Amino acid sequence: MTVPFNISHWLDSALHDAAGRVGITDSAFEPEIRVADPAHGDYQANGALAYAKKQKQNPRALAQQLVTNLSPDLGAVFDISLAGPGFVNFRLKPDALLSWLGAFDSEEHLRSGAANARTGQTWVVDYSSPNTAKQMHVGHLRSAVIGEAICRLLAFSGAKVIRDNHIGDWGTQFGKLIWAYRRHLDPVKFAADPLEEFERLYKVGNAAAETDPTALAEAQQELVKLQSGDPENLAIWKKINEVSLAAFQVIYDQLGIKFDVTLGESFYNDKVERVYRELVDCGLAVESQGALVVFHPEHPRFATQPFIIRKRDGAANYASSDLATALYRSEHFHADGSAYVIDFRQGDHLQQLFLTVKKWFERTHRPQPRLEHVDFGTVLGENNKPLKTKSGDNIRLKDLLNEARERAFRLVTERSADFPEAERRAIADVVGVASVQYADLSQNRSTDYVFSWDKMISLEGNTAAYLLYAVARIRSIFRKAGLDPSSPPVAQATSPETSAELGLARKLVQFADAVQLATAQLRPHFLCLYLFELAGEFSTFYAADKVIVDDPAIRARRLLLCHRTLIVLETGLHLLGLRTLERM
RNA sequence: GCGAGUGUAGCACAAUGGAUAGUGUAGUGGCCUCCGAAGCCAUUGAUCCGGGUUCGACUCCCGGCACUCGCACCA
Numbered sequence: 001m002t003v004p005f006n007i008s009h010w011l012d013s014a015l016h017d018a019a020g021r022v023g024i025t026d027s028a029f030e031p032e033i034r035v036a037d038p039a040h041g042d043y044q045a046n047g048a049l050a051y052a053k054k055q056k057q058n059p060r061a062l063a064q065q066l067v068t069n070l071s072p073d074l075g076a077v078f079d080i081s082l083a084g085p086g087f088v089n090f091r092l093k094p095d096a097l098l099s100w101l102g103a104f105d106s107e108e109h110l111r112s113g114a115a116n117a118r119t120g121q122t123w124v125v126d127y128s129s130p131n132t133a134k135q136m137h138v139g140h141l142r143s144a145v146i147g148e149a150i151c152r153l154l155a156f157s158g159a160k161v162i163r164d165n166h167i168g169d170w171g172t173q174f175g176k177l178i179w180a181y182r183r184h185l186d187p188v189k190f191a192a193d194p195l196e197e198f199e200r201l202y203k204v205g206n207a208a209a210e211t212d213p214t215a216l217a218e219a220q221q222e223l224v225k226l227q228s229g230d231p232e233n234l235a236i237w238k239k240i241n242e243v244s245l246a247a248f249q250v251i252y253d254q255l256g257i258k259f260d261v262t263l264g265e266s267f268y269n270d271k272v273e274r275v276y277r278e279l280v281d282c283g284l285a286v287e288s289q290g291a292l293v294v295f296h297p298e299h300p301r302f303a304t305q306p307f308i309i310r311k312r313d314g315a316a317n318y319a320s321s322d323l324a325t326a327l328y329r330s331e332h333f334h335a336d337g338s339a340y341v342i343d344f345r346q347g348d349h350l351q352q353l354f355l356t357v358k359k360w361f362e363r364t365h366r367p368q369p370r371l372e373h374v375d376f377g378t379v380l381g382e383n384n385k386p387l388k389t390k391s392g393d394n395i396r397l398k399d400l401l402n403e404a405r406e407r408a409f410r411l412v413t414e415r416s417a418d419f420p421e422a423e424r425r426a427i428a429d430v431v432g433v434a435s436v437q438y439a440d441l442s443q444n445r446s447t448d449y450v451f452s453w454d455k456m457i458s459l460e461g462n463t464a465a466y467l468l469y470a471v472a473r474i475r476s477i478f479r480k481a482g483l484d485p486s487s488p489p490v491a492q493a494t495s496p497e498t499s500a501e502l503g504l505a506r507k508l509v510q511f512a513d514a515v516q517l518a519t520a521q522l523r524p525h526f527l528c529l530y531l532f533e534l535a536g537e538f539s540t541f542y543a544a545d546k547v548i549v550d551d552p553a554i555r556a557r558r559l560l561l562c563h564r565t566l567i568v569l570e571t572g573l574h575l576l577g578l579r580t581l582e583r584m
Numbered sequence: 585g586c587g588a589g590u591g592u593a594g595c596a597c598a599a600u601g602g603a604u605a606g607u608g609u610a611g612u613g614g615c616c617u618c619c620g621a622a623g624c625c626a627u628u629g630a631u632c633c634g635g636g637u638u639c640g641a642c643u644c645c646c647g648g649c650a651c652u653c654g655c656a657c658c659a
Binding site: 032034035036037039040044046049050052053059083084085086087129131168171172173265288289290291293300301304305306308310311312313315317318319321344345346347348349351375377378382384411412415416431442443444446447448449450452454455458459460461462463465466468469470472473476477479480481517520521525526529532533536539540542543544546547548549583584 | 586587588589590595596597598599600601602603604606607608609615618619620621622623624625638639640651652653654655656657658659
């Protein structure tokens, strides 16, 4: 008996075949394969209901016909039953579960089932994208964490992924910053923490420009000098960016992020003229109140709400550079698509951008890229307002991660006092950062969420620690039994029997569905939910059935379950961007 | 004003139009002589309001209410 990796896909085509045999040839029939409530089965096909309705047939009779016309090999794999008005339920037989578990024994094999619509395509993922001269703060967390998970999911399903950090390294703020740098630099502070000093200077420059017209004029002069290539100002600007990127990298290292390219606004500085020209030439851009703008007459709002692509003073803005970026990705990377992992508040801007690119590329006969706004909500404090420090400042990402690691260290020390301190530190670094990542990834990105130290680091419930703990327990079993988890002795394994074994085996088989759902919608929380449920099934199994027993067949089949749980959990956690542990 | 998003137990979150709306936390009651109790088992508790479509609605449509956000040159 062979059971394919992706059982939903298999059932989908089997139902289509059966439909063909009963004379349904139109595309209106859709099997609607779903992972089922365990009370009903492992998978269900709901499609008979909708189709029978359309054709004014009896749904239950149609479902029965489909079942009788299913390929006979399905009968060897599933217990198939009809229920209610026409649900078809499929429950995997224990032998089929064993066959699946036997076949898919490595991350590489798990990957084989992850193909989807984006397989083989090139995708640019635009994420993190902080402004230089400022520290990253909590507002930058989601883009970085979600963006990285999305990159990994896309790569896992066979897409070529280009990770692009579209930093804000050019703009009017540099006039004020350079102004302040020339007059108020504190060399001692600069030596201690250069980025911190730049951030202070930025505030000094801003405040001066607001209150002192002379300072404002001088700052504008500094900006003009920078833009016209003044060597001194260019050197200062370069220094600012170097310092900033070095500080960002410290954060990225902790989050497991490594960009392929860092192409910020300055990179597109000399590429916007062409955009203006093309957009004017193809009749999209018009002058309005002195600025160059794009209207979309067919759109209820954007008919009158302009997309400003060049300011009245002739300077570029983020719309200009975003347009130049879209062109560059198309021409240079030959990207089939771009995913913009950006705050939901920029929804209007991105809609206007996408509409403009669509028309622009249409009129210039370029291939149409798929542009997706992977939006996300705000991180709120417990007062349901955007998360801030007590003094009202943004919480720095650096401080947030340090705090997470500190809290994790206290907990590790409490639970595993006998571990050497260096190991407790190393464990806490993984647990602390993973907790932050998982807290973010485990909920639907589209909504705001409330940040709570206690819930995140409590290490109980649906947290990273629960998942890491399951991994550590499995590794511990192998360690105690003196076995190598990379080559478990499972040749004699028999089919799962106890309810805990069956529950765990069934959950393992559903990995393909979880990855598929998360990747199709670019929503990592579907994978988190699955991994949490898998870890739950494992914990139930662990409490109910002892693995290291004398009976060789029972022992082998339980080791098989442990090993497969281990590879699925680790593969899934790594897909989310988290690190895993031997023990904790 | 126009537009977008969100309203699910005390709190925080799930639910790709499907079957009895799931989970965590907090509460209550159990489980360590037994591979790690950061765990397991049991239990209390919810779809903003009013219509509609559907065999079936948290989900789709219409009308309210509440909150958040965006709307001419900051990104």
